[in-house]
Amino acid sequence: MKIAVCIGEGPYNHEAADSAYHFIRAALDRGHQIQGIFFYHDGVHNVNALMEPPQDERHMANRWSALGATGIHIVACVTAAKRRGAMEQVAHVELAGLGQLAMMTIQADRLVCFGD
């Protein structure tokens, strides 16, 4: 099954991004295809290359980047990111418009939204 995921909240502040990550990992383990991951609203902060969490904490941006390195299409909304100053993305993440969210949603069999 092709699954798209939309994430609307930033990392650390809310659990939403953690839930999305665990869900995506489980979906991959069950053999599904992730059609795409779209970061919207404050979600764009998830893939900020400048984050330096404490060493004993999970590194959210690196998690997303690692997923992107496996070929999963990961997009942060460029309009939302510009507004919020999240302009330096980790590797394997694209900055693009809402059209990507539209395409993912239309092409996937399922859309799952995470947020606050």
Place this chain on the structure above:
Amino acid sequence: MKIAVCIGEGPYNHEAADSAYHFIRAALDRGHQIQGIFFYHDGVHNVNALMEPPQDERHMANRWSALGATGIHIVACVTAAKRRGAMEQVAHVELAGLGQLAMMTIQADRLVCFGD
């Protein structure tokens, strides 16, 4: 009167930062001294130098920077900012520890918190 302000939410996503800004302007107009402005939690995104909001929208980081240029002590929590990747501040804003929040709170006559 000496007033300290703590802001716990990011710009644009929530109205909290707008409310804080309007409150601070009104306090200055009434002749009060702003002991300091402390950005905590997602609030650290307020002073991100990389934000580029649409031209017809308010520019939150520039607003804060302009207040800082008048001599008001503006601090973003360094731990919160590192975690979230808000590492490039606009001018007239300091990146520092929670001790600054403690000092502001202790030294001011009033503390007003804004957030989600």
Place this chain on the structure above:
Amino acid sequence: MLHTVNKSPFQHTTLADCARFLRSGDVVLLLEDGVLACQVGTLHVALVEGILQRVAVYALGADLKARAITELIPGIQVTDYAGFVSLVEQHKVHAWL
């Protein structure tokens, strides 16, 4: 004590939570989505009227205008940011975030 409430009473319990901690002489300031509590004819009029019987309630005019809340429960006082500052001069503040 000045209690600031910035959440809609229709999806959050914040205003009701705050009401349990009010003392004589306290003041409630509704701002941001909190001003939605001002509207007449809603499910939560009794909650607001109960609070009005005990303490003064203010609402920020800019937030009311943004949300087109024009018919207010009688007794609620509309103020502006300068009025907010004035309330802060008179009271310590607890923000019910």
Place this chain on the structure above:
Amino acid sequence: MLHTVNKSPFQHTTLADCARFLRSGDVVLLLEDGVLACQVGTLHVALVEGILQRVAVYALGADLKARAITELIPGIQVTDYAGFVSLVEQHKVHAWL
């Protein structure tokens, strides 16, 4: 339809709001702070029991453990992220954010 609810029922109306839109065959998944609704002996047991009479209710085990919710209202089924995926395989999703 799979309805995901991630808010505490004690400070948000999300679960009650969602309940108004449930149809036969739907499923509710409680996750994040939403799992706080599972606790026995709370103010909102009747709300949860009412939902359980109409549809299946699941809760994410990892979120229950994080919050030390160990005494669950009978009928709630504990699942994991793989179970979440399985529910998504079977249903379209509406997230009550």
Place this chain on the structure above:
Amino acid sequence: MRTVLTDVKKIMCTVRRAPHGSIYVQEGLEAALIVAAYGAEVSLVFMDDGVFALKRGQDTQELGTKGFAAAYGALMDHDIQCVLVDRHAMAVRGMTEADLLSIGQDAETGELRWPRVVEAGEIAALMAEQHSILSF
């Protein structure tokens, strides 16, 4: 901008948050317009505090924010015909149909278009028909 697809997908956007206190309504409307521009059949449903986004007379000038009135004007251009609002949510919030703002004009007749006030059951039934649902 419009892409013709052989298989038109039904996509619902639900708006449950209050306007102005957060940006979700504004960014949600922007997303709904784009999804429609990509050829999906979009329905836009205002529930819970989202109904306040449809209140007539919102004026954000004093707040110094832009608001999202322009997005409503674009709904018809993007062929978003199905704009629903939950009757119960309006009632408990003291809103009547007379409080609703217009969501644009019919391109042909020039008549004003309005959100359609419906029961929860109709919204739930429509949800069940969707290919996917975006939450704002």
Place this chain on the structure above:
Amino acid sequence: MRTVLTDVKKIMCTVRRAPHGSIYVQEGLEAALIVAAYGAEVSLVFMDDGVFALKRGQDTQELGTKGFAAAYGALMDHDIQCVLVDRHAMAVRGMTEADLLSIGQDAETGELRWPRVVEAGEIAALMAEQHSILSF
């Protein structure tokens, strides 16, 4: 780290959010410890969903997050003696005193310390005595 001030200020930190769904409790505790380290007399009050932060047995291992148990261990080191929890908030959430976790040991006697369960009126009275209140 401790600064001696002639005029010790009373600062209350209120915790009203549920733990783990957001970071407010964790960052709030970090702030409370620092404020105490700067010589203020800190009281820490758990109200509404904040009472869940004091539930015994929280285990975030499966979530892959760090949690904030360490912060509780540091309360006594920072001389935060006044840790209150609202009785009504606990009751409506199905929590009893037996569900509460310990907030450390007395430095001299080694006895376990516990949050003190109090009525809203006592919290409101204590609020009125504060120099300032931080909300988390």
